């Protein structure tokens with residue numbers, strides 16, 4: 001599998017570190033509702049098909065990316081930068 | 088508990104001789120292929136080891152026989168037929184040791200129980216230590232195991248060298264070995280035979296095993312499950328137990344449970360060409376991640392880490408193949424001369440704390456067995472035994488009272504590794 005980094009071009013995925021589901025949003029630090037923390041920390045949709053996920057170009061430009069990948073075919077449909085550095 | 092069981096004379100040396108005389112043409116099928124009935128008391132979704140074992144113990148221990156196992160493909164075509172067959176109970180947390188030790192005890196009499204040879208071989212499982220601190224950690228874990236009724240022994244460097252002659256014990260080894268821990272009662276079993284044996288046992292007790300039957304939805308009444316939709320028609324049921332491993336999220340979503348503490352990831356396994364006896368135990372590497380044993384046919388069976396990202400592909404990637412090969416060569420340099428015969432992948436239901444779920448769900452009459460990560464083969468007997476108890480009685484057995492689905496929201500995760508929420512534990 002190769003990931004097209006916006007800075008470095010098409011690189012083998014072994015240069016990157018997988019950072020998981022990009023659709024979960026971390027609640028604010030002051031969030032008191034434990035259900036929202038449970039949802040963020042533990043619960044996943046785990047789709048068979050289109051998946052939006054974080055990758056870190058660890059052995060490259062070290063930017064955090066959002067990759068849209070198909071979990072059956074590994075076809076990558078888009079790669080964008082996470083503005084602000086990541087999760 | 089019932090006294091009936093599979094007919095113990097069906098497979099014996101005498102029946103073998105008898106069938107030899109007729110050219111092996113008259114063996115009865117190992118399990119029937121019945122058409123689905125319109126109603127079952129309990130439906131099990133998924134004909135892997137866990138689903139089949141559950142059906143067997145429902146019939147055997149609870150006298151329930153109007154049971155069906157619905158399998159979308161063929162029996163044992165999932166992870167049950169893809170694993171590296173390691174059986175052990177070397178955990179530290181009580182909830183895990185108790186459960187896996189119960190499983191190990193069931194393994195010890197499984198072939199007799201099922202009248203089917205599952206080739207359970209208690210050849211020992213050795214974990215290598217590469218630093219004194221790691222060995223101290225093993226001593227602690229071994230003591231916890233002994234306290235929980237399992238077996239463990241600490242091995243020094245010389246003993247490791249004696250038991251595993253192929254290991255690199257040279258002074259300039261990349262990861263010097265200082266000792267290890269062995270669980271002598273651990274070992275391996277023939278995975279297909281476990282699936283076939285449970286299928287056989289369940290079938291002979293009246294359970295319908297229905298292959299090529301995919302569950303595509305649930306029938307609901309008053310927010311309760313009362314049946315399933317399948318590719319072979321609708322079937323009503325009193326209760327439904329789901330045991331579909333890597334497809335847990337997909338099946339549970341059909342019942343309206345959109346999110347679960349599970350991700351599906353791919354694990355590869357490898358087998359070499361057959362060679363003379365080289366490793367007569369199971370060895371796991373302590374500096375990287377690798378586990379290796381030798382099959383009865385002589386092939387070296389081994390594996391390492393999951394591929395690392397959500398996957399339903401059932402085929403593996405190159406970096407992990409290289410990593411596994413490098414770990415294997417580091418441990419056993421002589422493996423470099425052996426050719427790889429095959430490699431394959433299976434889709435793993437990775438739970439967020441590395442511990443399984445055998446539990447009721449927020450939906451009435453719907454029960455879940457999943458989150459097995461890459462250690463569910465050894466759990467097969469206890470998983471089926473406990474899931475059957477839960478389905479039959481509606482209350483969790485003491486052995487699984489901590490394996491609930493809602494432990495995550497309640498803050499009672501069972502985190503054996505102590506590293507926090509991540510779907511890559513085992």
Ligand SMILES: Cc1cc2nc3c(=O)[nH]c(=O)nc-3n(C[C@H](O)[C@H](O)[C@H](O)COP(=O)(O)OP(=O)(O)OC[C@H]3O[C@@H](n4cnc5c(N)ncnc54)[C@H](O)[C@@H]3O)c2cc1C
Pocket residue numbers: 132133134135136137138157158159160161162163164165166167168169170171172173174300301302303330331332333334338354355356390431432433434435459460461462463464465466
């Ligand atoms: C490469 C590899 C190595 C492993 N090594 C070990 C090991 O050494 N030791 C160990 O303890 N464990 C190991 N495991 C883990 C172990 O194999 C699994 O945890 C265990 O087999 C999972 O339970 P199961 O047997 O019921 O799963 P499966 O055999 O996967 O059964 C689930 C079944 O559900 C069916 N299904 C899915 N969706 C539907 C549907 N909608 N309708 C009907 N049926 C459906 C599937 O077709 C499948 O047959 C390994 C796994 C893999 C892949």
Ligand SMILES: [Zn+2]
Pocket residue numbers: 005006007008009057060061062063
């Ligand atoms: Zn880059």
